Amino acid sequence: MDLFSQKIKRSELKEGDHIYTWRKQIYSHHGIFIGEGKLIHFVNSGIDDILHFSGGSSGSVMKNKKTPCPVSYCGSEKVAGSGVRMSCIDCFIIKGSLYRFKYEASHEFLVAKLRGGTCSTARSDSPEEVIHRATYLYENGYVEYDLTNNNCEDFALYCKTGLWSNDKSNQGRSSQANMVHPTKEEDKIKNKIHRIATAIPRSCLKRENQDLGVREDVEKVRVEDLSSFHLALK
Numbered sequence: 001m002d003l004f005s006q007k008i009k010r011s012e013l014k015e016g017d018h019i020y021t022w023r024k025q026i027y028s029h030h031g032i033f034i035g036e037g038k039l040i041h042f043v044n045s046g047i048d049d050i051l052h053f054s055g056g057s058s059g060s061v062m063k064n065k066k067t068p069c070p071v072s073y074c075g076s077e078k079v080a081g082s083g084v085r086m087s088c089i090d091c092f093i094i095k096g097s098l099y100r101f102k103y104e105a106s107h108e109f110l111v112a113k114l115r116g117g118t119c120s121t122a123r124s125d126s127p128e129e130v131i132h133r134a135t136y137l138y139e140n141g142y143v144e145y146d147l148t149n150n151n152c153e154d155f156a157l158y159c160k161t162g163l164w165s166n167d168k169s170n171q172g173r174s175s176q177a178n179m180v181h182p183t184k185e186e187d188k189i190k191n192k193i194h195r196i197a198t199a200i201p202r203s204c205l206k207r208e209n210q211d212l213g214v215r216e217d218v219e220k221v222r223v224e225d226l227s228s229f230h231l232a233l234k
């Protein structure tokens with residue numbers, strides 16, 4: 001048995017879990033499981049629709065591009081254009097595997113992980129608080145998508161911990177984005193997904209320093225106050 005494996009079966013899912021799955025073996029897509037086969041996740045509406053990341057009767061789908069998902073809520077956005085969607089677990093996983101993001105990971109565990117976006121030393125709040133945050137953001141909207149500063153992993157990390165950076169120049173909290181250290185040449189690459197896939201991974205130590213449980217520039221922000229807190233940083 002692989003002690004480092006975070007792969008889980010659907011039957012092991014618990015409400016409030018932060019889950020992820022690999023897309024094209026390149027990067028992980030993250031969401032919060034809220035029970036009854038549903039999850040809430042954050043997508044970059046324009047790009048992700050093209051790449052069929054979110055299912056739904058609105059036209060996009062995952063398992064089979066030609067067949068819309070029959071689940072009524074799947075792919076829905078309560079606030080149009082917010083990117084915060086409710087989807088069914090099938091459309092989230094597509095044909096991949098399901099993994100549980102690990103909280104309160106030891107520093108050894110964090111450093112041993114070759115790829116970012118799988119664990120944090122930070123502590124998760126209760127499932128009730130996590131689901132409250134995810135549901136509130138689904139119903140009321142969220143902060144604008146940014147691949148390196150506010151992506152699907154950042155959304156799930158916030159739902160789990162309530163932690164948000166108070167440093168406007170260092171907003172990104174996702175370890176997946178933080179493990180990327182673009183060179184000047186890479187900076188010129190307009191396609192950020194391609195940039196993430198080809199960039200040089202930062203050293204484990206740098207990744208550890210950016211971990212949500214280690215950083216000192218993050219603080220608890222109530223989900224009801226998040227929008228005004230974030231706006232005040234600008």
Ligand SMILES: [Zn+2]
Pocket residue numbers: 055056069070071074075087088089090091
């Ligand atoms: Zn679906």
